[in-house]
Amino acid sequence: MSPGGPGTPGTGSGLDAAISLQRPGFGLDVELAAAPGEVLAVLGPNGAGKSTLLGVLAGLLRPDAGHVRVGDTVITDTAAGVHVPAHRRGVGLLAQQALLFPHLTAVGNVAFGPRAAGVPRREAERRARELLAEVDVAALADRRPAQMSGGQQQRVALARALAPGPGLLLLDEPLAALDVDATPAMRSLLRRMIRDAKQTAVLVTHSALDALVLADRVVVLTGGRVVEHGPTREVLTRPRSPFTARIAGLDLVPGTACAEGLRTDDGTVVSGRSDSATAPGDRAVAVFPPSAVAVYAEPPHGSPRNLLPVRLAAIEPRGDVVRLRAGAVDGGPDWVEGLAADVTPAAVADLGAEPGSALWFVVKATEVGIHAAGS
């Protein structure tokens, strides 16, 4: 167990891991590192080895070769024969399913970890209630899991995972099983409780948005190997593997949150809807799907919309639609580079567009989400 109580900034320890595990028809061979307080997202298609990786970090699987260090503690080292059992690792887990203990109340669930560490009942329950308040479910403290919604259960599960003050927290698609309605609030909560609290974490996800909002850095895993890694926005805006390109198929504009939406570093304002966790002044990204971008040859007039001058860089046929890739116009902002717009082949013909043409990308403010996104 790491020093420092739950919720205090910088509870996390650094992670350093090199893991090799071979199974019939599958091999995992990765190196990972996360600085103290950093959130590392692991993206990858099904069968890429994400679950195996988490199993090894949690101590539920023993790798064939390699080591795992959390802070200064070696918890796995095959060469030295070290395999610290799961319950002595200080590695917490929040999975897709909340898996709250059905026979315990919310308080009982959250107090379980501290109790296991020898904290007296009264003290453990006091801490549990505090944590439940921090995840906004203080009112449910004395309820059993069966009397809570999926989103509420997941909040309690987060409080429970944080309660022992883990050096490393593993997040295994923590939003995947939630209702669409419950997801944004839980995502904001995770950001507040994990990223803002400097809790070192490894986040496995399928969602580019989750990675963008929650993670500092990303590794992309395919076939048991790391195929891409780097700062989240860099990896997602310049995808190099087909998998990343597919899941990242979103337009991203970095900047600072402001009242209208987002202000880029060169002062352009992109209007959009902020999620509840984003306050003016936060570093943020504006996110919109390429299908929401309309393309004009001349600047249109009308409802409040974002109007971006671009130079057409590439035309990529994608099934029924054609993806237009933007490049910067001379003297214009460079952040438009790489933005994509999906339009019909007929529209391309109408525009008479070809690489090098000057065009306007137009996005309705209602299609643009503004998400706080650190670094």
Next chain:
Amino acid sequence: MTTTLDQESRSRRRSAPDRRHDTGVGLPWLLWIPAALAFALIVFPVLGLLIKADWARMPELLLSDAALDALRLSLLTAAISTALCIVLGGPLAVVLARGRLRGLRMLRSVVLLPLVLPPVVGGLALLFLLGRTGLVGRGLDLAFGITVPFTTAAVVLAQTFVAMPFLVVSLEGALRTAGRRYEAVAATLGASPALAFRRITVPLVLPGLASGAVLAFARCLGEFGATIAFAGSLQGTTRTLPLLVYLERETDVDAAVALSLLLVVVAVVVIAVGRPRTVEGLR
């Protein structure tokens, strides 16, 4: 346990098909005949007992010394045997459900043996093992002067022998249903295997344990063959209710019927209290 069962039955009722509209795919009508016969085979003998009973003499018959001795002995030995089943069979179920040794599958089929073995054969086997000339019995006799057969301890052993599989099977099922996921979560929260077992696993399988214990208790109460072979039929020491029923059948049929009805009542109570899903999934 009751709350769990209540919740379960409530949810089952909620999800039950709407009978007025849901016609389903139908049932071959021919099945109704053997099904009705099977049901009759179970119900009619019990009804027969009720008709045959001499209700006027009932109090006298049930309160005789022999009957009270037998009832007391039956309840006492069944309770001890059930406790033994829990203490020994509980851990066995955990090992079978969670152990990773090779050959556990073989072991599981051996555990089921008393379910399919004629009880009288089990009784004989116990006698040959623990009898005064038996493999273990000789040693016990020489070293400690202990003789097991034809004592109350023998009744308990015989009942434990036949009832053990009921507890093990239903508890093992509960353990498998609960799965290992909660235990894994407990481990990531810092709970040692022992703590996770005590605070998570045991409470989760408590309903399964309770229903297994009820089944085992019922089986103990009804035990006849192994008891008579291994413990004999001595009033107050080894003559349990079923043995008394069999004995009275020769001399006083009314008494046998009265005692049988007593056993029927106990059985009905047991079914009412402990008829959970484990009975349905037993064999």
